[in-house]
Amino acid sequence: MGAFFSNLPQYLVNGIGSSCVYILMAMGFSLVYSSTGIINFAQGEFAAISALVAYTLSMDLGLPLLLAVAGALALTGFVGLLLERAVIRPLQGKGTLTAIIATIGASIFLKAGARIIWPEEAYKVPEFTQGQLNLPKASFNAQLLWMLGLTAFTVAAMYLLMNGTKLGKGLRACAINPEAARLVGIDVSLMSMAAFAIAALLGGLAGLVSAPFANYGMGLYLGIKGFTAAVIGGLGDVYGAVLGGITVGLLEEVVAGFLSVVLGVSSGYKDAVAVILLISVLLFRPQGLVGKGLVEKV
Template sequence: MSYFIELVVSGLAIGAIYGLVAMGFAVIYKATGIVNFAQGEMGMLTAYASWSIAVTLGTGAVLTVLVAVVVGALLGLICERLIMRPMLGESVLSVVLVTVGLSVMLRSLVTLIWGASPHKFAVAGADTIVHLGGIGMRVSQIAVIAVLLLALAGFWVFLSRSRFGVAMRAVAADEKTARLMGVSTARVQAVAWAAASGLAGLAGAFFAVIYGLAPTIFELGLKAFPATVLGGFDAILGSGVSGLVIGVLENLVGGYLPSTLKEIAGFVLILVVLMVRPFGLFGEKRIERV
């Protein structure tokens, strides 16, 4: 029984990282209607930049997290302003292909600047073991779960209570009508890219601290994608919760079944769920009249 609990607890930690990336996917999709396939690479680049700043300035745990958010948000704003905004009005396929090109560019940039060798992202106190009910967890694992919960609460308040959150929901529902009502769609999209990249930056930094810093961090985008599909592309909070589900499922499959099945567990789950709920567990059902 203790082995099962250990698998669930460690699955929640990696699932929280998936959830942060998945929320980023959903934020951009909700504001722009496109899927950003460079989400994992943004988290990777932010993790490396945060590591360089932490090594240079000797930042502590809290400051390192803040640096990851700020660097990630700035990266998102730069990509939106220089690459994505000129694509406004183009077909969805063209924009998605641009994000694919952006992912390749960011991956190559990281290898060019920092090399392909792995590094240790050491943060004071991150590896300290805390025993909860007989189960040992690192402080960094507890922290990333707490950060995901804070992000879920923050986005719930933002989307339901803030004026800008209502504007984002309006753009997602009907962009043309929202523009006619005076909503700046360009500003909404810029904020969406900044928020999504900030979430990816958090995920990348936490992953680097817990599991090590390497160029393969970009695979977080691929691992978190099933969580977005499972929760629903238009469900930001649902995507975050689904990340926890995917993380726990992967750990249980890897612990009790052949390890090769761990990599496909999330995709098998979304295939099963989509046959029943094509719009995801938390997504809004859309009815189109023809």
């Protein structure tokens, strides 16, 4: 037990890194859900595609890292657009559930496609900055600073987008009442396209900062954990995603430490944390920890 507590700072530092990734993923889930009512099960694939494309651009084609990252994000955003136009749009009027199932199909399709292009089990995605930094009780890769900085920047940008721009107000209006949104002149179809494209960028960023290694299947775990974070946060605004991401990220690493140091079992079981959290929240507080019931007076 003593070893567990002395290692706790390290677990928390590790947890901050995962939290950033889950926050980004959760914002993607929440944005699409709140503006279209669809849970996009292909959200994890955005992360995988972007990380793998970044690998190819920088390692195979030798592009500078910045260009590779920009290229990977641009392509992932385009995949998001395409997903909305080719899969979601044709199903308009067929019900939300149909669209959700279609995203599961899209996820399988993208995963299989990625496997053809990137068949290996692991590709080394370049880190933005090499090296390790040491604190008194913990150490971390310099990459963590990038993760923190980029996540903080993205959270702030999303907040401004949703609250300070016309696009954001349109997206929020669609989330609250799609029909009323149409009646005030918002192009709901355009909003849905924008939501998917932005969610793809968020997922893409998560994939880029998430791991030193990427493969075609990484989207599954990132998807589950990001989705859990989003559900904890109530699948709504930016705050919820941040809260959910931190909850899942920190808890997961602390549990991993507990499992390996105290119980002596594989820390790989930590992946169950997100699933258990997801089931508990759905059972006991389906509106999320911060979700409020609908204020409505008839």
